[in-house]
Amino acid sequence: MTPDGNLLEVKNLRTYFETDDGTVKAVDDVSFQLKRGETLGIVGESGSGKSVTNLSIIRLIPSPPGKIVSGEVIFNGNDLLLLPNEAIRKIRGRRIAMIFQDPMTSLNPFMKISRQLMEMTEIHLGHTRAQAREHAIKMLETVGIPDARERADNYPHEFSGGMRQRVMIAMALSCKPELLIADEPTTALDVTIQAQILELIKTLKRETGTSVILITHDLGVVAGMTDHVIVMYAGKIFEQARTRELFSTPGNPYTKGLLRSVPDPTAEQGKLYQIPGLPPDVAHLKPGCPFAPRCERVEEICRREFPPFVQLTADHHSLCHFAREVYSQSGGTPA
Amino acid sequence: MDTDKKPDHDELIHLAPEMAIAEDLRPEEAGAFVRGTSLWRDAWRRLLRNKLAVFGLVVVTLITIASIIGPTVIKKTFGFTPDYIPTHDLTLTRSFPPFTGPNGEFTWTHPMGTDNAGRDQLARVLQGGQISLFVGIIATLVSLLIGVSYGAIAGYIGGRVDNVMMRIVDVLYSLPYVIVVIVLLSMFRSQTPQGQLILLFVALGSVSWLTMARIVRGQVLSLKNQEFVLAARATGVSGTRIIFRHLVPNTLGPVIVYATLTIPQIMLTEAFLSFLGFGVQAPLASWGNLASEGIQHIGIFPWQLVFPGVTMALTLFSLNFLGDGLRDALDPQMRTV
Numbered sequence: 001m002t003p004d005g006n007l008l009e010v011k012n013l014r015t016y017f018e019t020d021d022g023t024v025k026a027v028d029d030v031s032f033q034l035k036r037g038e039t040l041g042i043v044g045e046s047g048s049g050k051s052v053t054n055l056s057i058i059r060l061i062p063s064p065p066g067k068i069v070s071g072e073v074i075f076n077g078n079d080l081l082l083l084p085n086e087a088i089r090k091i092r093g094r095r096i097a098m099i100f101q102d103p104m105t106s107l108n109p110f111m112k113i114s115r116q117l118m119e120m121t122e123i124h125l126g127h128t129r130a131q132a133r134e135h136a137i138k139m140l141e142t143v144g145i146p147d148a149r150e151r152a153d154n155y156p157h158e159f160s161g162g163m164r165q166r167v168m169i170a171m172a173l174s175c176k177p178e179l180l181i182a183d184e185p186t187t188a189l190d191v192t193i194q195a196q197i198l199e200l201i202k203t204l205k206r207e208t209g210t211s212v213i214l215i216t217h218d219l220g221v222v223a224g225m226t227d228h229v230i231v232m233y234a235g236k237i238f239e240q241a242r243t244r245e246l247f248s249t250p251g252n253p254y255t256k257g258l259l260r261s262v263p264d265p266t267a268e269q270g271k272l273y274q275i276p277g278l279p280p281d282v283a284h285l286k287p288g289c290p291f292a293p294r295c296e297r298v299e300e301i302c303r304r305e306f307p308p309f310v311q312l313t314a315d316h317h318s319l320c321h322f323a324r325e326v327y328s329q330s331g332g333t334p335a
Numbered sequence: 336m337d338t339d340k341k342p343d344h345d346e347l348i349h350l351a352p353e354m355a356i357a358e359d360l361r362p363e364e365a366g367a368f369v370r371g372t373s374l375w376r377d378a379w380r381r382l383l384r385n386k387l388a389v390f391g392l393v394v395v396t397l398i399t400i401a402s403i404i405g406p407t408v409i410k411k412t413f414g415f416t417p418d419y420i421p422t423h424d425l426t427l428t429r430s431f432p433p434f435t436g437p438n439g440e441f442t443w444t445h446p447m448g449t450d451n452a453g454r455d456q457l458a459r460v461l462q463g464g465q466i467s468l469f470v471g472i473i474a475t476l477v478s479l480l481i482g483v484s485y486g487a488i489a490g491y492i493g494g495r496v497d498n499v500m501m502r503i504v505d506v507l508y509s510l511p512y513v514i515v516v517i518v519l520l521s522m523f524r525s526q527t528p529q530g531q532l533i534l535l536f537v538a539l540g541s542v543s544w545l546t547m548a549r550i551v552r553g554q555v556l557s558l559k560n561q562e563f564v565l566a567a568r569a570t571g572v573s574g575t576r577i578i579f580r581h582l583v584p585n586t587l588g589p590v591i592v593y594a595t596l597t598i599p600q601i602m603l604t605e606a607f608l609s610f611l612g613f614g615v616q617a618p619l620a621s622w623g624n625l626a627s628e629g630i631q632h633i634g635i636f637p638w639q640l641v642f643p644g645v646t647m648a649l650t651l652f653s654l655n656f657l658g659d660g661l662r663d664a665l666d667p668q669m670r671t672v
Contacts (some may be wrong), residue, residue: 060568064494093570106566110584119580120570171570 006074007211008034008057008179013071015049015056018064022283026052028235034179034228039205039212041243043219043228043258045279049235050215054112054181060094060327075179076099094124094181097172101184103164107156113140114152117171124175143200162193166200180205181213186221198225219262223247228315231255234280234290237309241316249332251310253297256326289321297322381664388660391653398650404463407460427501460643463620467647470621471534471602475594477540482547483583483590489548490555491578501552504545512542520613528616535614539601541554550593552587587667594660599651622647 010155015027027049034040043048055061057073059080073080075096080088084273085314100106108116123129127135133152140148143166165185172180182201186194198221205212214225222229222243229246231254250256252260257275277294289295292302301321310323312334320326324334343413382388409415437635449456489500516582523534558564559582567577602622608614609623629640 025486056567089573091571092568093572098566098569100562100566100569102562105562108563108567108581108585110587111581119567119572119576123571123573123576168566257423 002175005035006033007036009074011072013053013056014069015052015061015066015072017066019283026282027056027234032230032238032240034211034213036121036211037209038228039214040078041222041229042232043217043222043229043332044218044232047279048232050232051183055216058096059088061102069194089206093120093176095177096181097184099168099172099185102188103168103327104188105159106115106168107164109156112153112155113167119172120171120174133148135174139174143170161189162196163297165189165197167272169200176208177210179211183215219258234285235282236319239318249330251312251323251326251327251332252320253295253326256289276296340504358656359425378664382660385660385663387656391656391660394649394653395657398464399468402461402468405461405588406458409455415455456638456642459625460646461621463622463625463643464646466615466619466621467602467605469537470605471598472600473536473596474539478543478547478597479594483551486548486551487555487578487583490552491559491582504548508545515542516608517613528619531616532619535605539604543597543601547593551586554589555582558582558585590663592658592665595654595661599654603651
């Protein structure tokens with residue numbers, strides 16, 4: 001752990017993809033910190049760079065065409081981007097684990113559930129087959145697979161989506177990682193299973209003290225699960241704040257738009273709000289604010305100059321020319 | 336779920352709802368679960384529904400068993416080996432028609448007659464079967480071993496490595512492989528029949544893996560972008576392990592199908608080479624060189640060509656039927672019907 005108590009510190013991370021269409025700046029100058037035991041939510045529309053940020057952390061960007069151009073990822077005091085391949089592989093799964101979006105495709109269809117779980121501890125903890133098997137069954141029980149001992153020898157297709165996601169979680173947690181990155185863990189599941197999975201992650205997090213990065217585009221999930229939130233748009237952090245603060249007093253027009261887009265089941269029937277327009281093509285960004293074409297509060301300066309990253313309170317930042325005004329409008333008092 | 340004992344929140348979380356439903360509907364099976372059919376069992380069922388494939392499977396099995404135990408049984412029953420040349424009788428000809436003894440009488444001794452030197456044709460055909468099948472299987476195994484690893488490595492690494500590796504395959508492909516094999520065989524011509532046989536394995540094996548490498552590479556290319564590979568990498572699994580533990584098993588379907596179709600192809604090549612005199616040498620027999628000997632006297636002793644020829648054709652047909660059947664069984668989506 002670094003002296004300031006941060007488990008993970010991402011500094012000025014830039015991940016670009018070279019395509020025929022030009023350089024896609026999927027992640028452009030992203031910085032954030034995560035303290036031990038905390039949960040960080042990353043929200044944003046599709047293509048805003050949420051997943052690429054996290055794949056960059058464990059260096060799983062497909063290269064070519066992807067490349068981490070600059071930045072630092074300080075995990076427990078070491079810059080992961082400078083580690084040799086062998087060392088980063090020892091960290092993947094052992095200390096930083098990931099859960100993926102689609103449990104239907106993220107398990108190997110040709111391997112028994114038990115084998116896939118055993119592989120983890122055999123590689124990282126040096127378990128023998130028998131030990132690994134016992135551990136795998138224990139993990140399956142922990143995540144609530146009934147009849148874990150018998151079901152361990154099933155193949156993934158014999159499991160339902162929710163159970164497969166449980167298996168993924170069991171896999172991710174089997175080496176007791178310090179950081180769990182959950183990349184839209186509930187997107188592919190139906191609502192009741194979603195709640196179970198989130199509750200499970202919460203419980204396990206409480207029991208093991210793991211830090212969690214939760215990537216999602218579901219604001220409801222963020223509200224219920226996280227301590228801090230990052231709002232990403234076009235590869236940049238648009239707003240960063242404590243969860244409660246972000247929901248009560250957003251300091252960015254984009255965040256406001258996102259919050260307004262959440263359907264309110266108690267409201268009278270009417271038109272659902274949506275932010276007009278589409279996310280920009282990050283290969284051809286114009287100067288100025290990338291959100292300007294869709295922004296309600298747009299002014300001349302937004303099209304001309306890239307907005308500053310304004311500090312509103314100690315841990316509330318917003319990327320907007322008018323961050324303070326928006327913040328005051330929401331009812332906050334900028335420091 | 337019991338209605339009188341309401342489970343608390345935490346218990347509900349840890350119970351997948353589909354299991355709860357299963358218990359609801361079938362209380363007598365509580366705790367047990369239905370065993371799903373595996374991919375292989377499914378494929379096996381589909382294979383058994385295909386009459387031609389079953390025919391192929393039966394014939395191949397019978398011929399294989401006969402080839403393996405046949406020569407021994409004949410040795411035990413009649414007392415001669417496939418290369419036994421009778422020296423006692425000096426009749427005009429030693430080539431007896433099927434079921435015929437030295438004096439034209441009916442006998443069970445030579446159901447397929449004898450060849451020019453008086454060797455029992457049935458024993459020779461069975462021994463030929465042994466060698467032909469052996470050549471086919473060994474060369475296919477070599478193609479599996481080299482082709483699968485070569486293709487999987489090229490496909491997984493990708494980029495420039497893949498490019499170089501596959502261009503090598505392309506170059507080897509463009510050489511007319513029969514000529515390569517003939518050159519190899521005549522350059523290193525061995526003095527003993529056994530040596531020649533080993534050379535044949537090497538020659539056939541070295542050209543048989545190319546298509547396999549291409550097939551596996553193609554499969555791996557499409558598989559490696561699937562999320563489970565990313566998931567495996569994210570859990571710290573090494574590249575080698577991903578290739579051989581995660582990717583290769585996933586290519587098994589097409590590999591099995593292609594391997595089954597490679598066996599008859601190799602056997603045919605072997606027969607062709609032996610027919611030309613490059614392959615298996617007497618006193619060892621293969622269907623190719625038996626046919627080659629038989630064709631010299633096709634007018635007077637037709638059985639010397641017919642029996643090895645028909646046996647070989649039957650085997651090749653059956654293997655091809657079996658291969659086609661396997662393809663349909665393992666890849667049901669590919670069927671156009």
